[in-house]
Amino acid sequence: MSAIPLSWFLALAGVLFAIGVFGVLTRRNAVAVLMGVELMLNACNLNLVAFWRYLHPTALDAPVFVLLVITIAAAEAAVGLAIVLSVYRNFRGIEVGELDLMKH
Numbered sequence: 001m002s003a004i005p006l007s008w009f010l011a012l013a014g015v016l017f018a019i020g021v022f023g024v025l026t027r028r029n030a031v032a033v034l035m036g037v038e039l040m041l042n043a044c045n046l047n048l049v050a051f052w053r054y055l056h057p058t059a060l061d062a063p064v065f066v067l068l069v070i071t072i073a074a075a076e077a078a079v080g081l082a083i084v085l086s087v088y089r090n091f092r093g094i095e096v097g098e099l100d101l102m103k104h
Helices: 008-027 030-055 061-091 098-104
Strands: none
Touching: 008 030, 030 061
């Protein structure tokens, strides 16, 4: 059984992160922006696990950080969706560009 090279994992993580950045910068829908942030966090997790597996597979530092990032991502998704629901109830839309109306 041959091992998958580290560069493949890093390339996949780079593509996922780039897709996430593209989604955050180009989408007007708040839910799509949250999905882009989740993709970026998952790309970071993939990097953490890949480097852990290839450099120090016996240490448990990276899996603990991955669980921490997953916990933070879940909290971010819950809070973000709660904010999106609140904005939708008040303004009947979740377009990011129109949220500056909340200042008035």
